[in-house]
Every structure is written in structure tokens, then in C-alpha cells.
Amino acid sequence: MSEAVLAASGLSVVHRTPAGDVHALADASLELSAGEFVVLIGASGAGKTTLLHVLGGIQPPTTGIVRVGDVVLTDASEREVDRVRRDEIGYVFQSFGLIGALSAEENVELPMRIRGSDATIRTARVSELLERVGLAGHARQRPGELSGGQQQRVGIARALAGSPRILLADEPTGQLDSQTAATMIDLMASIAHDDRVAVLLSTHDQSIVARADRVLELHDGVLSEPARLPS
Numbered sequence: 571m572s573e574a575v576l577a578a579s580g581l582s583v584v585h586r587t588p589a590g591d592v593h594a595l596a597d598a599s600l601e602l603s604a605g606e607f608v609v610l611i612g613a614s615g616a617g618k619t620t621l622l623h624v625l626g627g628i629q630p631p632t633t634g635i636v637r638v639g640d641v642v643l644t645d646a647s648e649r650e651v652d653r654v655r656r657d658e659i660g661y662v663f664q665s666f667g668l669i670g671a672l673s674a675e676e677n678v679e680l681p682m683r684i685r686g687s688d689a690t691i692r693t694a695r696v697s698e699l700l701e702r703v704g705l706a707g708h709a710r711q712r713p714g715e716l717s718g719g720q721q722q723r724v725g726i727a728r729a730l731a732g733s734p735r736i737l738l739a740d741e742p743t744g745q746l747d748s749q750t751a752a753t754m755i756d757l758m759a760s761i762a763h764d765d766r767v768a769v770l771l772s773t774h775d776q777s778i779v780a781r782a783d784r785v786l787e788l789h790d791g792v793l794s795e796p797a798r799l800p801s
Contacts (some may be wrong), residue, residue: 573603574603575735575736576625576638577600578601578634580597581597581598581621582595582596582597582631583620583624594620595631597634598634598793605763606768606769606784607759608784608785608786609781609782610770610771610773610786611773611776611788617788618772619741621793622738622740626738656681656684657685661738661739662725662738662742664744664745665745666722668725669713670713670714671712674700675700678728680728681731682732695731699730703727705720718745722743722745722750722754726739726742726757726758726761736768736770737761737768737769739772742754742758743773743778744774755778759781762783
């Protein structure tokens with residue numbers, strides 16, 4: 571296994587409520603390596619989204635450490651966290667998260683505009699990514715003119731726009747039919763294996779497990795790596 575591009579240890583997230591403390595995460599630790607397709611399973615409410623948010627720098631843990639490359643994300647300044655999120659981590663949302671007023675190509679281009687990338691580079695990269703996800707012929711269409719599967723593919727292309735080393739996908743097949751979901755999983759696996767990206771995909775769909783290089787499981791905030799049956 572290659573060196574970890576993301577490492578987390580002792581992650582806990584505690585929500586204080588009038589009824590007492592709720593542990594969304596409890597002492598979770600993991601590593602992700604380049605080229606690895608890891609599937610995170612667990613029932614709804616198990617803490618999958620919370621874990622991905624913490625790993626992606628979207629929310630801080632109550633305790634614990636997240637390291638991305640040489641940067642300890644949990645100790646970094648807000649500016650450095652923003653840089654890591656922009657340059658190192660791609661994030662795919664279950665709800666697609668596209669801007670309805672923008673076309674597919676404009677949604678994919680947006681992260682590169684924010685980074686100040688050259689217009690020529692942006693155009694070439696957007697064309698490459700839409701071709702990669704099978705949407706070259708839909709570049710000018712807006713999200714409302716696309717199917718759910720097509721919208722999710724735009725979301726994946728946008729997440730890859732900055733050439734991240736890590737891709738976090740939060741239930742990306744949750745709103746898709748089984749055939750479209752299988753296509754999405756094929757795409758995610760190829761991104762991991764062909765592009766050497768560390769991919770962590772959360773799901774409650776057990777059928778996706780067979781495609782994983784490694785499986786992690788969350789149950790009531792507790793993370794484990796269950797034994798795999800021989801194929």
C-alpha cells in the first residue's frame with residue numbers, strides 16, 4: 571500500500587443537547603492511500619456524513635487529528651484549511667449541489683475560476699472532464715435539464731476540476747436508480763485506480779461493497795473495518 575494521503579486519529583464529534591451528549595463520532599481513526607477505493611457503510615444516522623465533513627475540513631471534530639499530506643488540518647489556520655479543501659480534496663454531495671443558473675460546463679469550471687486558473691486551462695480541463703464522465707454533449711445544459719444521474723456526473727466532474735488527491739463522496743448514489751448507480755460506482759472506481767486518487771464513498775447500499783478495495787463500517791459513531799469474505 572502506498573503512503574497515506576489522509577490520516578485521521580481519535581476523531582470524536584459530540585453534540586451537547588438538553589437530553590445529554592450525543593456522540594456522532596467516537597474515537598474514529600483511518601487512513602486513505604492513493605489509488606484506493608474505500609467504501610464506508612452504515613445505516614442512516616450512523617455518522618457517515620459527519621465523518622466525511624470532518625475529513626473534508628467542512629467541520630472540526632470535538633477531539634482528534636486529521637492530516638492531509640503534511641498539513642494537520644485540525645491545527646491549521648482557516649486560510650490553510652480553505653487551501654487544502656480547494657487544492658487537495660474533491661467533495662461529491664448526495665444532493666448534487668449544482669448551481670441551477672449555471673450550465674454543466676460552468677458548474678465544472680467554477681472551482682477553477684475561484685482558484686484564478688487561466689481561461690485556456692479552464693476550457694481544456696472542463697472539456698476533458700465532461701468527456702470523462704460521458705457528458706460532452708450536454709455541456710451547455712443547466713442542471714434542471716439533466717437527469718439525476720447526469721447531474722451527479724456533473725458533480726463528480728466539478729469535484730475533480732482541481733485535480734484533487736482525495737475524493738470524498740457522500741451517498742452519491744442515494745437518489746439514483748440501480749443501473750445509473752452502478753455506472754457511478756464504475757466511474758468512482760476508475761477515478762481511484764486509473765488516476766491514483768484516494769476515494770472514500772459512503773453508502774447504505776450493501777451491493778456496492780463488492781466493488782471496494784477496502785470497507786469501513788460506522789455504527790452509532792463507532793468506526794470499524796469488518797472482515798471481508800473471500801471472493
